[in-house]
Amino acid sequence: MRFVKASAPGNLFFAGEHAVVYGYPGIIAAIGKRTYCIASERTDSKVLIDSKEFGKASGVLESATVTSREGKKELMPLFNLIEILAKKHEIKKGLELKIESEIAIESGMSSSTAVLSAILCSVNELLGLGIEKKEYFDYLYPLQVEIHGGKASGSEIISSSIGGYHRIRKIEKKGKARLTWKSLGEHSFSVVIGNTRVRAPTMLTVKHHVPSLMKRFPGVVEQAFERVAVICNKMEKALAEEDVELLGILMNENQRLLAELGLSHPKLDDCINEALKAGALGAKLSGGGWGGAMFALVREGDEQKVAKAIESTGAEAIITTIGGAGARCE
Numbered sequence: 001m002r003f004v005k006a007s008a009p010g011n012l013f014f015a016g017e018h019a020v021v022y023g024y025p026g027i028i029a030a031i032g033k034r035t036y037c038i039a040s041e042r043t044d045s046k047v048l049i050d051s052k053e054f055g056k057a058s059g060v061l062e063s064a065t066v067t068s069r070e071g072k073k074e075l076m077p078l079f080n081l082i083e084i085l086a087k088k089h090e091i092k093k094g095l096e097l098k099i100e101s102e103i104a105i106e107s108g109m110s111s112s113t114a115v116l117s118a119i120l121c122s123v124n125e126l127l128g129l130g131i132e133k134k135e136y137f138d139y140l141y142p143l144q145v146e147i148h149g150g151k152a153s154g155s156e157i158i159s160s161s162i163g164g165y166h167r168i169r170k171i172e173k174k175g176k177a178r179l180t181w182k183s184l185g186e187h188s189f190s191v192v193i194g195n196t197r198v199r200a201p202t203m204l205t206v207k208h209h210v211p212s213l214m215k216r217f218p219g220v221v222e223q224a225f226e227r228v229a230v231i232c233n234k235m236e237k238a239l240a241e242e243d244v245e246l247l248g249i250l251m252n253e254n255q256r257l258l259a260e261l262g263l264s265h266p267k268l269d270d271c272i273n274e275a276l277k278a279g280a281l282g283a284k285l286s287g288g289g290w291g292g293a294m295f296a297l298v299r300e301g302d303e304q305k306v307a308k309a310i311e312s313t314g315a316e317a318i319i320t321t322i323g324g325a326g327a328r329c330e
């Protein structure tokens, strides 16, 4: 049986989560933790998913629709991706997808985007569909919107497919979204991620919390997002100059704004405070907030010290690289 193994990375926001959903800029980078997918062809029309986290799921591909679906609801968007691919590329035969991830789910490291990108990459190669990385957004954006509860920036798709560091901006015209992105070069910074172990579905804040703030306090949110945009501009310059001290200060500023908008969490604050006390240059939550992950930018050689400080809160510390490869065949 022919098979292709591919992988795609998770991501962290240096600045701009939530603001990016509303057309403000964001700065995002791929991390060294990845999700892997082995895709293989079937001779019948079955679509079988075997996920280490969510177990097995099955369906049948009939006229570009996956029917008779069984399995956990978390795996259903993966069938939806198969449908999108089947419609566009007239796929008639079934597939098997075996998925394994180094990225904790609902942890703020874009585990859902990493799995979708890894599947797209492996199926693309397996069936010779000729999909380019810059087209991943068109395939995955509707699924990202669904996963986030009706709104999304799609930033993570660019980061997960292309890798590296990017400045992203969503432009929405007549209900159709497109992204502009700019590569911010190659940098090898040291980061330590803290997974609070508080599972926080992005939908909670993207669908419910931020829109409710926007209704009740539109000026406050707008002002905060305007300040995030200024942070992104300064950050782009700091990245170009590899000014890690300034990068850390800007991360802290963004964290303060996120906390003012009620997006932090006592465990995130705990990890951030301990990381800063241990000498981190900057620390902030990443992603939807209300739990999930934070990360600290540290001087080279300080990784273990900061990791210990994060672990002292009961969180899981992850020392990893940042700004690495996007989706690729293994």
Ligand code: MEV
Pocket (backbone or CB within 6 Å): 016, 017, 018, 019, 020, 021, 108, 110, 148, 151, 152, 153, 154, 155, 156, 202, 206, 286, 287, 288
């Ligand atoms: C979630 O990881 C990041 C958010 O900005 C949502 C999005 O960009 O779609 C909160």
